[in-house]
Amino acid sequence: MSTRAEFRCRCGEVRGVVTDASPRTANRVVCYCGDCQAFVHKLGRADLLDAHAGSDIVQVAPASLAFVQGQDRIRGLRLASKGLYRWYASCCDTPVGNTLTPAVPFVGIFASAFDQGAQRADDVFGPPTGAIQGKHAVGGAPPGSTGIKLSLILRALGKIFSWRLRGKAWPHPFFARDRDAPIYPLDVLSRDEREALRAYCGPHPTAQA
Numbered sequence: 337m338s339t340r341a342e343f344r345c346r347c348g349e350v351r352g353v354v355t356d357a358s359p360r361t362a363n364r365v366v367c368y369c370g371d372c373q374a375f376v377h378k379l380g381r382a383d384l385l386d387a388h389a390g391s392d393i394v395q396v397a398p399a400s401l402a403f404v405q406g407q408d409r410i411r412g413l414r415l416a417s418k419g420l421y422r423w424y425a426s427c428c429d430t431p432v433g434n435t436l437t438p439a440v441p442f443v444g445i446f447a448s449a450f451d452q453g454a455q456r457a458d459d460v461f462g463p464p465t466g467a468i469q470g471k472h473a474v475g476g477a478p479p480g481s482t483g484i485k486l487s488l489i490l491r492a493l494g495k496i497f498s499w500r501l502r503g504k505a506w507p508h509p510f511f512a513r514d515r516d517a518p519i520y521p522l523d524v525l526s527r528d529e530r531e532a533l534r535a536y537c538g539p540h541p542t543a544q545a
């Protein structure tokens with residue numbers, strides 16, 4: 337089985353490759369949190385959410401991911417001055433990676449970005465290992481998605497810790513090592529912009545996507 341997985345934005349301009357791709361080297365979880373929903377609505381890409389507004393995310397080591405085309409289209413968005421950096425392809429508003437700073441090394445990518453030609457995310461990474469933040473899901477929490485998911489948290493932390501320990505934070509696809517700063521242009525939403533997006537998010541959206 338190949339361990340090299342390609343992904344691309346919707347229009348195909350931004351392309352990346354994940355090496356050493358397998359269920360063992362990744363962490364795939366569906367997240368129903370409001371921030372993940374808000375980001376997707378900000379991009380106008382509600383089509384990426386599942387029936388309960390979940391984001392199906394594959395987390396990989398930063399050093400395993402490299403962009404091979406369209407880097408000049410990549411931009412970042414933060415919902416606030418703290419929290420995740422959410423990177424996207426500005427050509428077609430497709431998310432291409434959620435990160436924190438390289439001190440907490442991981443990159444989370446929508447699983448659907450890996451469905452390319454004969455390649456299927458399910459075959460490469462296996463199905464999601466679980467779901468989190470179900471209390472924010474739209475239309476009721478899917479089974480098993482609520483409460484503290486200790487095994488999922490430990491699995492995610494274990495991966496991040498081992499990536500850090502084994503030097504898999506660098507090279508980082510979104511940060512320059514010499515400056516320890518983002519490579520790509522970055523916008524931070526104002527409080528008003530962020531709050532305006534809440535109307536589209538679960539558990540009870542008041543605006544139509």
Ligand SMILES: [Zn+2]
Nearest residue numbers: 345347427428
């Ligand atoms: Zn694109």
Ligand SMILES: [Zn+2]
Nearest residue numbers: 367368369372
């Ligand atoms: Zn989330």
